[in-house]
Amino acid sequence: MIDVLIVEDDIRVAEINRRFVEKIEGYRVVGVANTGEEAKEYLEVMQPQLVLLDVYLPDMKGVELVWHIRQRYKHTDIIMITAGGEIETVQESIRGGVFDYLVKPVLFERFKRSMEKYRQYLTTLSKHHQLDQKLLDQILWSKEEITETPYGPSLPKGIDPITLEKVVQIVSDYETQGITAEQVGVQMGASRTTARRYLEYLVSIKRLKADLSYGSIGRPERRYYPMTSL
Structure with missing residues (x-):
């Protein structure tokens, strides 16, 4: 679990941020501070891994707290929300x-994306004793591309790991008869084009198989199966 400290003087916004965090797997809120001094006390006691920090606090500027954290808590990271x-x-x-x-x-989706990229960033660092230029470029310049998943060390742009896992689960229920991209799209709440992009990616990394199904009427359909079938 990644421990999160929320530093926000607006109680309503702090509560929204807390609920956002609790919706995302792998995170827990260990404290909510409404002033800079409260935040310093939480930092000393809890030493959270991540701080969600507002710029405008009643007793100091958030950027002052940024430098306070940098000087004293080298293992604590910061996301500004302001x-x-x-x-x-x-x-x-x-x-x-x-x-x-x-x-x-x-918006929650933007918040969630930031938190997921942070978790992926930590995963990347934890799995490598030494970083080559490609990984360093991803960490320093292109955080959107860092994705440690069961499907490989990185995912191409436009492929979300959570959606990918959902597609795998959908297809696994159709081991015998297979399933089309259109059917997958309906179940995942997306277009056929989006579903096919995920399906074809899974075929390319040999997590799924594809075959043409010839019906009595119309063009043949491309159906997708788990690797254990066919």
Whole structure:
């Protein structure tokens, strides 16, 4: 579990952020601080792995807390969540090494993507004793491409690991008769084109098999099966 400290002076927003975190697997909130001084106390006692930090606090600026964390807690990372998008604030936050910068109002999908990329970033670091140029480029310049999954060390752009797992589960229920891209799309709530993109990727990495099914009427259908079938 990744321990998260929320630092937000607006109680309503803090509660929204807490609920967002609790919806995402692998995270837990260990504290909610409404001031910078409260945050410092939580940091000293809890030493969370991740801080969700607002820029505007009643007793200090959030960027001051960024440098406080950098100087004292080298294993703690920061994601800024704030209404403040001023250039100077963003620049100083980036200089302080924040992992991401979200501007309010934050949509859950954007929040979730940031948290998932952070978890994938940690997974990448934990699985490699030494990083080559490709992995370093992904970590430093292209966090969107870092995806450690059961399907390989990285996933191509446009392939989401959670959706990929859902597609695998759907196909596994059709071991005998197979399933078409259109049928998968209906079950996953996506278009046939999207479903086919995931299905063909799974075929390319040999997690699924595909075969043409010739019906009595119309063109042949491409059906997908688990690797244990056919």
